[in-house]
Amino acid sequence: MAAVTIKDVAREAKVSVASVSRALNGGVGVNADTSQRIREVASRLRYVPHAAARTLITRRTNTIGALLPDLYGEFFSELIRGIDLAARARGLHLLVSSSHDSVEDAAAALRAMQGRVDGMLILSAHVNAAFLHDNLPEALPAVLLNSAVKSTDYTVLNIDNVAGACAMVRHLLGAGHATVAFIAGPASNFDAQQRDKGYRAAMKKYAPHVPLNVVSGDFSEESGYRAGRQLLAQKLRPRAVFAANDMMAVGCLYAFKEAGLDVPQDIALAGFDDIPIARYVTPSLSTVRVRIVDLGRSALERLAELLEKPDHVTASAHTLGCEIVVRDTCGANLNTVSPRNIRSSGNR
Amino acid sequence: MAAVTIKDVAREAKVSVASVSRALNGGVGVNADTSQRIREVASRLRYVPHAAARTLITRRTNTIGALLPDLYGEFFSELIRGIDLAARARGLHLLVSSSHDSVEDAAAALRAMQGRVDGMLILSAHVNAAFLHDNLPEALPAVLLNSAVKSTDYTVLNIDNVAGACAMVRHLLGAGHATVAFIAGPASNFDAQQRDKGYRAAMKKYAPHVPLNVVSGDFSEESGYRAGRQLLAQKLRPRAVFAANDMMAVGCLYAFKEAGLDVPQDIALAGFDDIPIARYVTPSLSTVRVRIVDLGRSALERLAELLEKPDHVTASAHTLGCEIVVRDTCGANLNTVSPRNIRSSGNR
DNA sequence: ACGTCCTATGAAAACGTTTACGTTCGCGCC
């Protein structure tokens, strides 16, 4: 056992523990060369302050907790990466609890983090004001990600789904596709709601005389496939289809291929998320990209802000922009040969 | 501030703090109904033991740390999911530090976790005996993932890359492809080394008279593309190509398509990892699947074992099997129509 | 020479637990 404590350092440096503590924490109120000597002794003994003891008296854990649902692939890893990077830059640790699909699960995890963290990052389908009130100790700073909660008590950080969807619909219309159908996501999902809203807003604004055409889906590839078949069965087949996420777009793409249609000549297609698969399907999928890393990073930054000055940093709401990624399925670059985007990173 | 401590509970229940502690921790040595009463008071006051105070005296944090490199997508999320699930089942918390690409980074992160965790899960390219000796406090239990370290001091958990690669090469040969080339990964990478080894072993065993044919790559898609062109330029084009990972296989696939070759008729192809993209490229990629969730889960289970009884649980080495996933690029199911595998899960 | 202030330092309290050690008390046994 290492077990080298502040007392050992004090004895070795022939000073009191108080001086050691002072020297190691900024060194104010202690002579410069004494401080220097203490530091040397400390590093020689490989002294590491006992985090728990420090927490006990400081009331600071220097740790933030992340409560996440059962996320999938890229989204999860990018989000964590963003959070982790920003946390490390601030000397904060990251306590993760993921894969919560039920409310009880999430509540239990939240309670288990009690006292272990200085603040929380929460991304969960079932957080609402009541849930938070019941399970989140008041005065524990928290930042909500992608949440419909509009409380004045919590800072929330959202992806600008509306603007992203709106921009894509506009792009499709602008590419000459007169009619644009929409494959919706699960009605309970906040992202899905917002994207739906964006579709409707864009249609109203840029193609006010074209009737809306919405078929339902649940974000799964299979539901996208079904939606695709459903659209093909319509009397007037739409010129373009906008799916609320990429997985559904991929399913839809297979339905079109199966029917012998040429994408984008016969029918254009676009998705949302820019999952890695998007660039590898044939033809490659046009979509709306969300910078997930940024979402994680700025979430942590907001939280860190809250930690610094808990005194009236008013809870605020922020929005993260999206960008349109034009590939082959949207039919906007028919005449140009689309270069295959090779990414040289990612050695896994 | 909640700030309800054990003293508050004791006062309210008219007992000493010692009895409260006893009642809440198994309740031995305390009268049954006293214990009951204490519990009621505790839950009524919403008492939550202060984790740091408990850690200070117990020397247990009930937290395990995970040190991970800059992982990518599915691999990362699945690994964390496996670890998280197993940890939660044991009441352990998970402190994550990821995205470490340099040795210094990893060392710093390891030291920062000092005293915050009861044990470590380490997956990193640059861990070796010396690194661990320098940065890991002795007597801190650790489990190494996918590591070349063969120390008797640490438990290591590896993917059976050799057997996986071996099985795939055998499968390709068995499908009638007389010659099999190999696209190697970065020489410094342990997985890459093992897969290379598997290729060589299989060729020696099942096709001893066929010359080896290895071109180099670095796990990136781009290097796979280059390797593919290199293979096509050979005098005797191989009948099948086995890439050390899926990304390179995908790059290679594009090189073949570009050259107008039909895969798998003209040349067969296989990868390793079964990343999600594998099933979406056209034709879909045959590959070797690794159950990453299991890797995470059993890593945590080994570590938990170490924590339970630090007294001579001899450090051991374990291996996790792979399975071959036959899709279209390997040419093994030419005559059957391969059903497109739709996954209905994954709503993200 | 003397009070005053300032700097460097040490002593000790406090944080909230767990646990070793006493103390009390009831009970059975000789």
Place this chain on the structure above:
DNA sequence: GGCGCGAACGTAAACGTTTTCATAGGACGT
């Protein structure tokens, strides 16, 4: 009745820090 014993419970020490307060000793102005 004395004795030992075990169960129930309380007292207090201990864990390793930070921080408040006290003290000593200069420097400095008068």
